[in-house]
Amino acid sequence: MHNYVRSGLSFDVTDEGPTDGRVVIALHGFPEDRSCWSTVIPQLTAQGYRVLAPDQRGYSPAARPRGRRAYVLSELAADVMALADVAGADRFDVVGHDWGAAVAWELAGRHPDRVRTMTALSVPHPAAMRAAALRGGQLARSWYMLFFQLPRIPEMAFRFSGSRRIARTLEADGLDADSAARYAARLLRPADSTAALNWYRAIPLASRHPLPPVHVPVLYVYGDRDTYLTRAAAEGTARHVTGSYRFEVLQGMSHWLPTGAALRVAELVGQHLADHRA
DSSP states (O other): OOEEEETTEEEEEEEESOTTSOEEEEEOOTTOOGGGGTTHHHHHHTTTOEEEEEOOTTTSTTSOOSSGGGGSHHHHHHHHHHHHHHTTOSSEEEEEETHHHHHHHHHHHHOTTTEEEEEEESOOOHHHHHHHHHHSSHHHHTHHHHHTTSSSHHHHHHHHHHHHHHHHHHHHTTOOHHHHHHHHHHHTSHHHHHHHHHHHHTGGGOOSSOOOOBOSOEEEEEETTOSSSOHHHHHHGGGGBOSOEEEEEETTOOSOHHHHTHHHHHHHHHHHHHHOOO
16 A cells, blocks of 8 residues: 545555554654654564554645644544555554654544554643643743744744754754754745644644543653653653553653654564553
């Protein structure tokens, strides 16, 4: 499978591993793409898993609807379930980083009949995120989310900064140089940057029904040098998981876990999947 279609949108997807293997769906974040999983995927396929890694809505060129309403979490989660349907997976395991983790929380919380296990890299349960924003200093680290709400100005700021400065900023936060350069170049292209920013601009349109506690088995991996997410938000996540829960803190690791800690992430995900086969 090289792509799949939902509601007229065509998504590019990496599909590796045995076609009859247990399906694991890997979801990238901002401003990443499916290539962030390039080191993780071979570790999982070697264990017999079939890994599907899509370029998500707004990142696949043919899946870029206009307007922020098209980027609410319910639509992003529906894209993933459509991918699972095309792959013939009644149930699947989901691994997400950054915004991909937010989609994974949405899937696990609202569609536990489809999700066997979930792994969140970096981003905590949304209720823990809100609590930390009010009491734990998370709001100060999330200032850019407020800035991204503005129309057109963030796109202009990206172009004014230039790819070299954006790349240096990402590198300073712990991202490798090759990925930083590639993501910075994307943010200078108006259609690409607007589509990616629409994920943030859809936040005020979130469902009025809070995400319930998650009952499926959860692995949550957090880097203790993450400059975007506080330890308070990470530790608060346990209060919103009622099923099996494992919290791993990677010492000296930044926010960019799929690339910066790829082999350790693959090892932890492999263990998590093996521990929950049923």
